[in-house]
Amino acid sequence: MYLPLTLVSGSIIISLLVSLYIYDLSGFYNLDWVEQRHTDRLLVNINAGFDETSALLKAKFRNSELIVLDFYDPEVHTEVSIKRARKSYPPFLNTKQVKGNELPLPSNSADKILVILSAHEIRDDAERISFFKELARVLKPAGQVYVTEHLRDIPNFLAYNIGFLHFYSRSTWLNTFRASGLQVSKETKLTPFISTFILDKHGSAS
Structure with missing residues (x-):
């Protein structure tokens, strides 16, 4: 009787500790992993209704214009966690609702x-590729796309148990990027649990 409860409680505690490490102790929100270039005139930050980074980007890139887009569609993106987050965190000023x-x-x-x-949060493969094709269209020839994600891998399984199934594998992301006309110029890990893919139109795929 107590063993299942202990296992569940232990899993929850581990997930909370990993989240504390990732988001509060690792320097994730310092955004030092986002390169500043003198050519960065227009930044576009895209979210699914849960936006903790636009204010930080605005402070970091003071000399750049920042446009914030929210692609959340309640009829398509049905995750309960996103609905809760949208209620808890108001959108950044002048955020535009988009498809x-x-x-x-x-x-x-x-x-x-x-x-x-x-x-x-874009669960349909075709919809996700279409989204990244739009990013490729909007991106300047020398521009960069930053995609930061948890991966469906061993570290995230150990941290989040079956919750890691909500994430996509590295190979899935690489296939999505290739299908949309974007390539990986750099791949970094701030922690073992989060990967950032830096994409461009002319890079070399990993």
Whole structure:
């Protein structure tokens, strides 16, 4: 009777400790892992209704214009956690509600596009590829796309148990990027639990 309860409690505690490490102790929100370039005139930060980074990006890139887009569609993106987060965190000022496959931005206009811990909310493969094709369209030829995600791998399984199934594998992301016309120029890990793929139109796939 007590063993299942102990296992569940232990799993929850481990997940909370890992989250504390990732988000509060690792320097994740310092955004030092986001490169500042003198050519960064227009930044686009895209979320799924849970936005903890736009204010930080605005402070970091003071000389750049920041556009914030929210692709959350309650009829398509049905995760309960996102609905709770949207109630707890108000959107960044002037956030625009958009469709992932119809971003209201000109082609070749963005110097840097950031999709931080949100792209995995697009559960349909075709929809996700369509979304990244839009990112490729909007991105300048010398621009960068930052995609930061948990992966469906051993570290995240140990941290989140079956919750790691909500994430995608590295190979799934690489296939998505290739299908959308984007390539990985760099891949980094701030912690064993989070990966950042830096994409461009002319990089070398990993």
